[in-house]
Amino acid sequence: MMKSLFLFSAHPKPPPLPPSPHLRKLLRLTASTSTSASSPPRAGRSRGPAHARPRPSPRSSPSSSSLYARPSLLDMERGRAARRADVDAFLASLGVDPGELAGLELPATVDVMRERVEFLHSLGLSNEDLAAYPLALGCSVRKNMVPVLDYLGKLGVRQDALPDLLRHYPQVLHASVVVDLAPVVKYL
DSSP: OHHHHHHHHHSOOOOOOOOOHHHHHHHHHHHHHHHOSSSOOOTTOOOOGGGTSOOOOTTSOOOTTOTTOOOOHHHHHHHHHHHHHHHHHHHHHHTOOGGGGTTSOOOSSHHHHHHHHHHHHHTTOOHHHHHHOGGGGGSOIIIIIHHHHHHHHHHTOOGGGHHHHHHHOGGGGGOOIIIIIHHHHHHO
16 A cells, blocks of 8 residues: 555646636636726727627616526515505504504515404404504414414313403413413413
């Protein structure tokens, strides 16, 4: 094994590979743009038709033919603000003051908010109840409301008693079953 290492290291180092024509062209372009930004182009060299047209700036909007175009952060923020304005208009139509929910992360679309409102209506709450405690609209149906309502059902709370319970204690919809409700019930 020592012989093979010796033989391998005794060979002269192969010469480095010359850069490809594409790489040489790229290096020339970057060198010429960095050194000749203020100087006129050299005579005798044609820049060719590909260089005659202006290059698009990186901030310009991508072409519509691109499948991989991504919206800019500003466009995404504008879209988010427009969707939030639609949700706020929907809440105002219900009689809920959207200003009370300004710092709360609400659903991104009116459809999701409409589903939450319909679910709360199915529990027996009215628009006036929602206007009295608008934070109930910030609860996710799947993550917050359904687990809490299932737990209350297991405790023996009847379906017809839910509207009164939720009118008097709407904060229960925000509660965590594991962290808030179960330890209190266990203690009692």
